[in-house]
Amino acid sequence: MEQTSWAVYTPEEDAQGTAWARERGERRQRALNEHAKHMARQRGERKALAEEQADWVRLERLERFVRQSVLPRTQPHTMARRQVLEALGEAGGLCTARTRNADGDVVVCTLDAGHYDPDDKPPFKDGEPGGWHKADASIWNDLGAACIPHAAL
The missing domain is CATH 1.20.5 (Single alpha-helices involved in coiled-coils or other helix-helix interfaces)
Incomplete structure (x- = not known):
């Protein structure tokens, strides 16, 4: 200034x-x-x-x-139980064999992995699957054209 x-x-x-x-x-x-x-x-x-x-x-x-x-409310060896186990991420111990039913729907085996024995045939159509695959009322072996055996996955 x-x-x-x-x-x-x-x-x-x-x-x-x-x-x-x-x-x-x-x-x-x-x-x-x-x-x-x-x-x-x-x-x-x-x-x-x-x-x-x-x-x-x-x-x-x-x-x-x-x-x-x-x-706890699902029955063993049913699709409902398999779906719950898949949602929880715990279906790894289940068989992965698949087939198609008469309606064309894919049916996935609900038994534990490693159960399959083609010689252990079920005693009758609606009976226990023996060593075959089972999902609800469906029982099948790996020989069908629409079948994917769990060993192949």
Whole structure:
């Protein structure tokens, strides 16, 4: 102020100081904007994490319900039990032999893997399958054209 002989400081006449103040204000505003974006991202990530955790809790409840209520009510060696075990990811020990019934539907064996013995024939049509494959009322061996033996998979 002494060099320019100003009696009172007037910002509009101080080009250098005004430019610095403007730059400082712009830097401050950019920092505030970046901080606001960062906080919004964190809120979004927290919300997504909370939703994911809620999904896991629901899945765990559903799995517990299926294990405690649905699975005990299914009969052994039925398609209903096989479907429940597949949904739980525990059908790995079941036979994978398949055939087609008269309606063209695919029928999957519901017995344990490794049971198949073509010489152990069932005593009658609706009887126990012996060593053959069984799914609900269907009993078959691996010789049919529409059959896939479990050893082939």
